[in-house]
Amino acid sequence: xxxxxxxxxxxVVVVVGSGAGGGTLSNELVQRGINVVCLExxxxxxxxxxxxxxxxxxxxxxxxxxxxxxxxxxxxxxLWVCKTVGGTTVHWAGASLRFQExxxxxxxxxxxxxxxxxxxWPTTLQExxxxxxxxxxxxxxxxxxxIPRLPGNNNFKVMAAGAKRLGYTxxxxxxxxxxxxxxxxxxxxxxxxxxxxxxxxxxxxxxxYTEIPKAESTGRFEIxxxxxxxxxxxxxxxxxxxxxxxxxxxxxxxxxxxVVCVAGNSVETPRLLLNSQSSKFPNGLANSSGQVGRNxxxxxxxxxxxxxxxxxxxxxxxxxxxxxxDESRHDPSRGFAGGYEMETLPGFGLSGVAxxxxxxxxxxxxxxxxxxxxxxxxxxxxxEDLPQAGNGVALHPTEKDKHGMPVPVxxxxxxxxxxxxxxxxxxxxxxxxxxxxxTQVFELPPFPSTHNMGTCRQSEKAQDGVCNKYGQxxxxxxxxxxxxxxxxTGGAENPTLTIVALAIRQADYLADQLSKNxx
Amino acid sequence: xxxxxxxxxxxxxxTSFVAVGLATGGYMILAPDxxxxxxxxxxxxxxxxxxxxxxxxxxxxxxxGDQYYATVVEAVDKQAASDAALRxxxxxxxxxxxxxxxxxxxxxxxxxxxxxxxxxxxxxFFSTMRTATINNLYTNPLVYRFFGFEGSSVEHGGYIDRGxxxxxxxxxx
Numbered sequence: 139x140x141x142x143x144x145x146x147x148x149x150v151v152v153v154v155g156s157g158a159g160g161g162t163l164s165n166e167l168v169q170r171g172i173n174v175v176c177l178e179x180x181x182x183x184x185x186x187x188x189x190x191x192x193x194x195x196x197x198x199x200x201x202x203x204x205x206x207x208x209x210x211x212x213x214x215x216x217l218w219v220c221k222t223v224g225g226t227t228v229h230w231a232g233a234s235l236r237f238q239e240x241x242x243x244x245x246x247x248x249x250x251x252x253x254x255x256x257x258x259w260p261t262t263l264q265e266x267x268x269x270x271x272x273x274x275x276x277x278x279x280x281x282x283x284x285i286p287r288l289p290g291n292n293n294f295k296v297m298a299a300g301a302k303r304l305g306y307t308x309x310x311x312x313x314x315x316x317x318x319x320x321x322x323x324x325x326x327x328x329x330x331x332x333x334x335x336x337x338x339x340x341x342x343x344x345x346x347y348t349e350i351p352k353a354e355s356t357g358r359f360e361i362x363x364x365x366x367x368x369x370x371x372x373x374x375x376x377x378x379x380x381x382x383x384x385x386x387x388x389x390x391x392x393x394x395x396x397v398v399c400v401a402g403n404s405v406e407t408p409r410l411l412l413n414s415q416s417s418k419f420p421n422g423l424a425n426s427s428g429q430v431g432r433n434x435x436x437x438x439x440x441x442x443x444x445x446x447x448x449x450x451x452x453x454x455x456x457x458x459x460x461x462x463x464d465e466s467r468h469d470p471s472r473g474f475a476g477g478y479e480m481e482t483l484p485g486f487g488l489s490g491v492a493x494x495x496x497x498x499x500x501x502x503x504x505x506x507x508x509x510x511x512x513x514x515x516x517x518x519x520x521x522e523d524l525p526q527a528g529n530g531v532a533l534h535p536t537e538k539d540k541h542g543m544p545v546p547v548x549x550x551x552x553x554x555x556x557x558x559x560x561x562x563x564x565x566x567x568x569x570x571x572x573x574x575x576x577t578q579v580f581e582l583p584p585f586p587s588t589h590n591m592g593t594c595r596q597s598e599k600a601q602d603g604v605c606n607k608y609g610q611x612x613x614x615x616x617x618x619x620x621x622x623x624x625x626x627t628g629g630a631e632n633p634t635l636t637i638v639a640l641a642i643r644q645a646d647y648l649a650d651q652l653s654k655n656x657x
Numbered sequence: 658x659x660x661x662x663x664x665x666x667x668x669x670x671x672t673s674f675v676a677v678g679l680a681t682g683g684y685m686i687l688a689p690d691x692x693x694x695x696x697x698x699x700x701x702x703x704x705x706x707x708x709x710x711x712x713x714x715x716x717x718x719x720x721x722g723d724q725y726y727a728t729v730v731e732a733v734d735k736q737a738a739s740d741a742a743l744r745x746x747x748x749x750x751x752x753x754x755x756x757x758x759x760x761x762x763x764x765x766x767x768x769x770x771x772x773x774x775x776x777x778x779x780x781x782f783f784s785t786m787r788t789a790t791i792n793n794l795y796t797n798p799l800v801y802r803f804f805g806f807e808g809s810s811v812e813h814g815g816y817i818d819r820g821x822x823x824x825x826x827x828x829x830x
Contacts, residue, residue: 190809193796292824299827328815338811448826453806455821488806489795500715500787501771512805
C-alpha cells in the first residue's frame with residue numbers, strides 16, 4: 139500500500155526522479171527497510187494511457203520544458219528524454235548491454251587525447267559484474283542467464299543478412315529488457331512496434347510498472363508526481379537537509395530529508411546542483427571541483443536508412459531487437475579510439491521518415507523516396523564519445539522557468555574522434571545494406587540526445603569529479619548522484635543497464651552507511 | 658520513372674477550384690468535380706487554394722487526391738484563426754509567390770513553381786508549410802496506409818502473428 143510521509147519527516151531518503159536511476163534506487167532502498175519519498179517532475183500515467191501513436195506519445199511523455207541547445211545540438215530540443223513517472227524508461231528501447239572492461243579505464247587505454255577530458259572510472263568492470271548480474275535479472279534481459287532472445291523481425295533479418303555477407307560474426311537480437319516469455323507478472327512481447335512510444339502491454343521493463351508499484355507495496359514508499367525539485371537545502375555544516383519543490387499547484391514546499399539522491403537525467407541533475415548555490419557553496423552544491431555540469435556526453439550517434447529491393451515493413455515488431463557488435467571493440471587502426479554498436483531502428487511512422495530521412499528535402503524526387511516507405515530498413519549507430527570540459531550544462535543568465543528556476547543551456551560539440559567514428563560507422567552501416575542491393579542509402583545526423591551522461595562524474599580524486607564510485611558526492615556526504623550523470627566516460631553501450639547496476643550498488647552502500655549511522 | 662501521361666498535378670493546374678464566400682467570413686472551397694470541400698475561417702480563398710497546391714508541390718504523390726492536401730490547409734487555417742502572426746506569414750508568403758513571376762503562382766508551369774519555391778526555401782513561410790504538410794498529410798491513416806505504414810497495432814495483438822518476420826526476398830547466404 140502506498141504511504142504518505144510528512145514534509146517535516148527528516149528520517150526519509152529523498153530521491154529526485156523516478157527513471158532507471160531514481161526508480162530503481164527507490165525500490166532497492168525500501169526493500170532494505172528504508173523509508174523513501176520520490177519526487178517526480180512529471181505526471182503519473184497508466185498502461186491505458188500508452189497508445190500506438192508516435193506523435194501523441196511524444197507530446198505526452200517528453201520533457202518539453204524550455205531548454206537551449208548550442209553547438210551541434212538541436213537548438214530547441216537538445217534532448218529527447220521524458221517527464222513522467224518512470225522517466226525515460228517509459229520511452230527507452232530496452233537495449234541492455236554491459237560496458238566492456240577497457241571502457242572503465244579509457245584514460246589509461248586511449249592515452250592522452252587532445253581536447254578530451256579523459257579520466258578512468260574509480261570502479262572496474264570486475265567490481266560491477268555482480269551488480270550487472272542483478273540488474274539483468276531485475277530487467278529480465280534476453281540472452282542472459284536462461285532467458286531466451288527475442289525472435290528477429292524483418293528489419294533485423296535484413297541487417298543480419300547484410301552482416302553475414304560482410305563477415306560480421308557477433309550478430310543477434312540483442313540483450314533486451316523486453317520479455318521473450320512471460321516473466322515477473324508481465325507478458326511476452328507481441329511484436330507491436332512503438333517500443334519508444336511506451337510499451338502498451340508492459341512487456342518492456344519500465345520503472346513505471348515494476349520498481350514503483352513494488353516499492354509502494356512495501357508501505358515504506360511515497361511517490362509524488364508533478365513535483366519539480368528546484369533547490370537542495372543544507373545546514374551550516376554543509377549537510378543536505380531537504381529539498382524545495384513546486385507541487386502540482388506550483389506552490390513551493392520543502393521536504394526534509396536524511397539523504398538526498400539526485401536522478402533527474404544529465405541536464406536536470408547538474409541544473410539542480412548549480413541552482414542550489416549558497417554563500418557556503420557559491421559555485422553550486424558539490425562543485426568544489428568545478429566539474430558539475432561539465433563533460434556532458436550524448437554518445438556518438440547516427441542513423442542509416444536504406445531502400446531495399448523488397449518489402450521490409452521495418453515498423454513491425456520490437457524496434458531495437460537487433461545488433462551487430464563487431465565494431466564495438468577498441469581498435470585504433472580504424473582511425474579512432476573506442477567503438478560503436480549497430481542496432482536496428484525503424485522510422486517512427488511515415489511522418490517521421492518524411493521529416494528525418496533527408497532534413498529539409500522536398501519535391502518529386504523526395505516524394506518518390508517516401509513512397510518506398512515499406513522497403514525501408516534502418517539501423518542506429520551508437521558509440522563512445524569523449525568527455526570534453528567545454529561540453530556541458532549551464533544556467534541561463536536571465537531566462538527562468540515558471541518556478542523561477544534558470545533555464546538550462548546545454549552545449550555539445552563533437553570531438554574529432556567522434557566525427558571519425560561516425561564517418562566509419564556510416565560507411566559500415568551503408569555497406570551492410572549495399573551488400574544486399576539497396577537502391578538508395580541515407581545517412582542521418584544525430585537525433586535529439588537520449589543517452590545523456592557525465593555531467594556529475596565519478597572520480598577517484600575529489601578535484602577531478604563530483605562523486606565517488608558509489609555516487610556519493612565528494613563534498614556533501616549525504617548527497618548522491620544516482621543517474622547517468624555519474625558516468626566518468628560513456629562506453630559504446632546504451633547506458634540504462636549500467637545506470638541500474640550503479641543504482642543497485644548505491645542502494646547497498648547507502649543501506650550499509652545508514653545502518654552504521656554514518657549519514 | 659513516371660510516364661508522360663498527364664499527371665494529377667498537371668490536371669490540377671489547368672483546373673479551377675470553386676470558392677464560395679461564407680456568411681461567417683470564411684470560404685468554402687470545392688473540388689472541381691465537387692467530390693470534396695474545404696472550409697476556411699482565417700484564410701481567404703486564394704491563399705487557401707495556393708497553399709493546397711503548395712502542399713502538393715512540396716510532397717507530390719500522384720496516388721493521393723487533393724482532399725488529403727486540403728487537410729493541411731484546414732490545419733494551418735485553424736491555427737491561423739487564433740494566431741495573427743501565422744495568418745500574416747501565410748498570406749504574405751502567398752503574395753510573394755504570386756509576385757515572383759508576375760502571374761499567380763498556381764498558374765505557372767510545374768518547373769516554374771518549383772523554381773519560385775526554391776527562392777523561399779530558407780524562409781519561415783516555407784518551413785512552416787513543409788512541417789505542416791509532413792505533420793498533417795503523413796499522419797493521416799488514410800494516407801499512411803497507402804505507403805505501407807500500418808499504424809496502431811496493439812489492438813490487433815501486434816505483429817507476432819501478423820508478419821513481423823515474413824520477409825521473403827532475402828538471399829540464403
